[in-house]
Amino acid sequence: MRKLSTKQLLLSFCLSLGGLGLSAENIYVRSNHIVTMDATNAVIDGYMRIGSDGQILDVSEGEPEVDAFSRLIDARGQIVMPGFVSGHNHLWQSAFRGIAPNEELYGWLNELHWTYGEYFKSGDMYTFTLYGALDQLRHGITTTLNHTQTVPPTYEQYMEQFSAGMDAGQHFIYSYVLDWKAPTATVRRAKLVDLIEATRLIQEPHACLGFGLHGVGVHRGADSHREEVEIAKDLGLDMQIHYLEGAKQSLEKGQAMYEMLREEAGVWDGLVYAHFIHTNDDILMHSAKKGAKMIWNPLSNGRLASGLVDIPKYLEAGLAVGMGVDGSASADVCDPFQNMRMGMYALRMRDSSAAVMSCLEVLQLHTIKTAEVLEVDDRVGSLEVGKFADFLIVEPPSPIFDPLATLVFATSASDIQSVWVRGVQQTKKKELLLHDMAVVENEMELRVERIRLDLAAVATTSQP
Ligand SMILES: [Zn+2]
The missing domain is CATH 3.20.20.140 (Metal-dependent hydrolases)
Incomplete structure (x- = not known):
C-alpha cells in the first residue's frame, strides 16, 4: 500500500469533515438580561440579531421587529450570556x-x-x-x-x-x-x-x-x-x-x-x-x-x-x-x-x-x-457586532436581583437551557442536538474497559 505523506493524510481526513453547519435564517434572541461582556460591560434589555452566517449583526435595546424570514427566540426572564x-x-x-x-x-x-x-x-x-x-x-x-x-x-x-x-x-x-x-x-x-x-x-x-x-x-x-x-x-x-x-x-x-x-x-x-x-x-x-x-x-x-x-x-x-x-x-x-x-x-x-x-x-x-x-477576542468572548454568535441561554433558578451575581453565585451548568455556536443551537437542556451522546459515551466506556483489561493482562503475565 502506498504510504501517504503527512499532508495527504491530514487532507484526507480534513476534507471528510462536516464542519459546523449554518442556520438557514436570521435569528432574533429577545431577553431582558443580555450580558454582553463588551468593553462597557453592558447588560441589555433588548435583543440580539444573528445573521445566517452565524455572526452577530446587532445587539440593541428594545423590541425587535421580526420579519417573516426570521425566527424569534423569546428568552425573556432568562439570561443570555457569551459562551x-x-x-x-x-x-x-x-x-x-x-x-x-x-x-x-x-x-x-x-x-x-x-x-x-x-x-x-x-x-x-x-x-x-x-x-x-x-x-x-x-x-x-x-x-x-x-x-x-x-x-x-x-x-x-x-x-x-x-x-x-x-x-x-x-x-x-x-x-x-x-x-x-x-x-x-x-x-x-x-x-x-x-x-x-x-x-x-x-x-x-x-x-x-x-x-x-x-x-x-x-x-x-x-x-x-x-x-x-x-x-x-x-x-x-x-x-x-x-x-x-x-x-x-x-x-x-x-x-x-x-x-x-x-x-x-x-x-x-x-x-x-x-x-x-x-x-x-x-x-x-x-x-x-x-x-x-x-x-x-x-x-x-x-x-x-x-x-x-x-x-x-x-x-x-x-x-x-x-x-x-x-x-x-x-x-x-x-x-x-x-x-x-x-x-x-x-x-x-x-x-x-x-x-x-x-x-x-x-x-x-x-x-x-x-x-x-488566546488572541481570539476578535471572534469570541463577548456578544458584540461582528463576533460569532456563541452564547448560552440560562434559566436562573430564582428571581434575578443582579444578573451577574445570579450567574456567578446561583447558577450551575444544569441551569443552561441551550448552547449556541455560530448561531446554531447545540443543546436543549443537557441534550446534544447534533450528536448522539449515548453512542459516544458507550464507545468511550468500551474503550476504557479494553485498556483496563489489557493493562490487567500484562500485570498478570508479568507476575513471577
Ligand atoms: Zn494541563
Whole structure:
C-alpha cells in the first residue's frame, strides 16, 4: 500500500469533515438580561440579531421587529450570556474522571498518563476527545484550547485529537505538540506547517479557530525549548506551557528553570503559562514586563492540591489572566460556573474580603479575558457586532436581583437551557442536538474497559 505523506493524510481526513453547519435564517434572541461582556460591560434589555452566517449583526435595546424570514427566540426572564472560553484543557482526559483521588500532580500523572498511555489504540484518542469536547459544550464552554498530548504511541493516534475537535463542533484552538519522535527539527516543523496549511484549505465554517504550540522544552531541556520558541515566533503562534504547578517541583526545580526561559528569549508576549502558581516576585514582574500571559485553573489546582494563585497580585503586576477548567481527570466536572466559584471563593476566604474579586471580574476572566489571552477576542468572548454568535441561554433558578451575581453565585451548568455556536443551537437542556451522546459515551466506556483489561493482562503475565 502506498504510504501517504503527512499532508495527504491530514487532507484526507480534513476534507471528510462536516464542519459546523449554518442556520438557514436570521435569528432574533429577545431577553431582558443580555450580558454582553463588551468593553462597557453592558447588560441589555433588548435583543440580539444573528445573521445566517452565524455572526452577530446587532445587539440593541428594545423590541425587535421580526420579519417573516426570521425566527424569534423569546428568552425573556432568562439570561443570555457569551459562551465560556476555557484556556487550558486536555479533552481526552474526560474518560478518566475520578482517577488517583489522593494524589498530587506527579502521583496523578503516574496513575493516568504513565499507566494507561501505552495501551491506547487507534480510535481511542478520537473517542475520548470527542466525548470531552461534547461534554464541555453541554456545560456551556463554546471555545476551548485543547492542550493536546502525545499520550498514545503514534503520531497518527495523537492527531486524532484534531479530527475529534473538528467533528465535535465546539470552537477550539489546537495546542500542538511537536512530534519529538521525528528525526530532525526540519521534519518536526514541516509537520506542523502542513497541518496549518491543510486546515486553511477546509471550507468555512469549521470549528478550528487556530493553532498554538504546546511547549514541552521546559521539561525536556534547553535545546527543545529553543527549537519551540523559534518555531512559535517564526509562525506567529502563542506557546502554552505547564509551569509552576505542583508546589514541591516548583520550588525544587521549576523556579530555577526560569533562567533558561529568560536566557533563550523564551519569555515574550506569545508565552502563556498554564497554572503559574508558585512564582516569586522576580518571575512574576519579569513575565508581566515581557507581556507573558497565564491561564488560571481553580478546579484543577484545588483537586490536585497544587495551590491557590494570587490572582489579584498578578493582575496588579499587569499580567494578562484567563481561566480554564483543565482536563476532566483533574477538574472532574467541567462546569465553568463551579470553576468561577472555586477560584473566587478561595480568594475571598483567604483574604476575608469580598473586595478581592467581584462577579464582573470573574465572569470577564472566564469569557472575554480568556479570549484575549488566546488572541481570539476578535471572534469570541463577548456578544458584540461582528463576533460569532456563541452564547448560552440560562434559566436562573430564582428571581434575578443582579444578573451577574445570579450567574456567578446561583447558577450551575444544569441551569443552561441551550448552547449556541455560530448561531446554531447545540443543546436543549443537557441534550446534544447534533450528536448522539449515548453512542459516544458507550464507545468511550468500551474503550476504557479494553485498556483496563489489557493493562490487567500484562500485570498478570508479568507476575513471577
Ligand atoms: Zn494541563
